[in-house]
Amino acid sequence: MDAENEQQNQSSAGSAVSRRAVIGWAGAGVALGAAAVGSVAAATRQDDPAPAAAAAPTAAEVPFYGEHQAGIATPVQDRLHFAAFDVSERATKDALVKMLKEWTKAAAAMTGGREVGSGAATGLPEAPPDDTGEALGLPASRLTLTIGFGPGLFEKDGVDRFGLKAKRPEALIDLPTFKGDKLDPQRSGGDICVQACADDPQVAVHAIRNLARIGMGTVSIRWSQLGFGKTSSTTPDAQTPRNLMGFKDGTHNIAGTDDAKLGEHVWAAPGDGADWMTGGSYLVARRIRMHIETWDRTALKEQEDVFGRTKGEGAPYGKAKEHDAPDLKAMPAASHVALAHPDANGGLMILRRGFSFTDGTDGLGRLDAGLFFLAYQRDTRKAFVPLQQRLAGSDKLNEYIQHVGSAHFACPAGVRKPGEWWGQALFG
Numbered sequence: 001m002d003a004e005n006e007q008q009n010q011s012s013a014g015s016a017v018s019r020r021a022v023i024g025w026a027g028a029g030v031a032l033g034a035a036a037v038g039s040v041a042a043a044t045r046q047d048d049p050a051p052a053a054a055a056a057p058t059a060a061e062v063p064f065y066g067e068h069q070a071g072i073a074t075p076v077q078d079r080l081h082f083a084a085f086d087v088s089e090r091a092t093k094d095a096l097v098k099m100l101k102e103w104t105k106a107a108a109a110m111t112g113g114r115e116v117g118s119g120a121a122t123g124l125p126e127a128p129p130d131d132t133g134e135a136l137g138l139p140a141s142r143l144t145l146t147i148g149f150g151p152g153l154f155e156k157d158g159v160d161r162f163g164l165k166a167k168r169p170e171a172l173i174d175l176p177t178f179k180g181d182k183l184d185p186q187r188s189g190g191d192i193c194v195q196a197c198a199d200d201p202q203v204a205v206h207a208i209r210n211l212a213r214i215g216m217g218t219v220s221i222r223w224s225q226l227g228f229g230k231t232s233s234t235t236p237d238a239q240t241p242r243n244l245m246g247f248k249d250g251t252h253n254i255a256g257t258d259d260a261k262l263g264e265h266v267w268a269a270p271g272d273g274a275d276w277m278t279g280g281s282y283l284v285a286r287r288i289r290m291h292i293e294t295w296d297r298t299a300l301k302e303q304e305d306v307f308g309r310t311k312g313e314g315a316p317y318g319k320a321k322e323h324d325a326p327d328l329k330a331m332p333a334a335s336h337v338a339l340a341h342p343d344a345n346g347g348l349m350i351l352r353r354g355f356s357f358t359d360g361t362d363g364l365g366r367l368d369a370g371l372f373f374l375a376y377q378r379d380t381r382k383a384f385v386p387l388q389q390r391l392a393g394s395d396k397l398n399e400y401i402q403h404v405g406s407a408h409f410a411c412p413a414g415v416r417k418p419g420e421w422w423g424q425a426l427f428g
Helices: 003-023 093-111 201-215 259-265 300-307 336-340 384-394 396-400
Strands: 079-087 144-149 192-198 219-230 281-290 355-361 367-377 401-411
Touching (some): 079 367, 093 144, 093 201, 192 201, 300 336, 300 396
Antiparallel strands (some): 079 219, 219 355, 355 367
């Protein structure tokens, strides 16, 4: 390629990134809030090619290797593609392990801004390429890929398919049905999940697409969810994002830099249960439908009473600024903040990484829109379950929302260095 053509191609790639940053994917709307740019420490890459220099902050790479999986305490990106997979009934343990090893190599490449395998435009002309190609020329866009294992991987319909039943963590419970749940089985559960987060939607979609391609015959996608406009932040010093109801959310979320709180509330510790989960975390994914047409006809005062915060500043009732310590007695007892705040729950905390979604209409002229809620915790039995039971019982917000999808996954510790692979401690 001559220098002139190379310069033209680089210019075109930059324009494509800019257009996507403005447009997003169709129907997603404008992303709410700006993702903070950051990185996490990781082990030195021993056998990976040196990554290309980032052209802009949005091109930053989040290291794949490390003590914990990226995508949990990492500064929350702008876009999400979450996929839950079922393992084929015909799949063997050897086939599953082989796939996980291939997935790990592909994940390390894609999070580093590189093509999978031999790439999208090279290799044998008579064979399909190793990479699907839609991310060619795009930067890594802070892509993170986070894997989790669901209850069905350990036992399904009473069958211990892969000899893992004895390794199922006690904390990986089958979530109870909460008051008001109207769960769609086609949007719930799954044997394995992969959470892809990035600042470019095409990069996130490309990652899930390539993992699904690699896993074909061993796994298949059970359900997936696109998300935009982060609704919670792990960088609380930055602007707090807003949800589709127009309110700031996640004011008291755990900071990704707060090692003490992460250790207390997020990371599984030695002695917590299954040894292979040490350094990992438990993920609850809930698809929450918002009845936004009803909400949009609700008076401002009622909206603020529902949350217990002002809509403009986000200040708790009786206070002036968003981050002022709330006086829970100054707000309606059934308001969301009054029920969910750590001070009302014995200090209980979860790490939230939620995203907004819009998925067309429900067939009745209403938008199928809401919050895709993602929460990480050290033990779901002691965190999400008691909190959701409290909220499901009396939260004023329940008049305007409904939980329609649910899943629970055990997310192991990070891959520490090249040559190791996702799930190695579990299958080893």
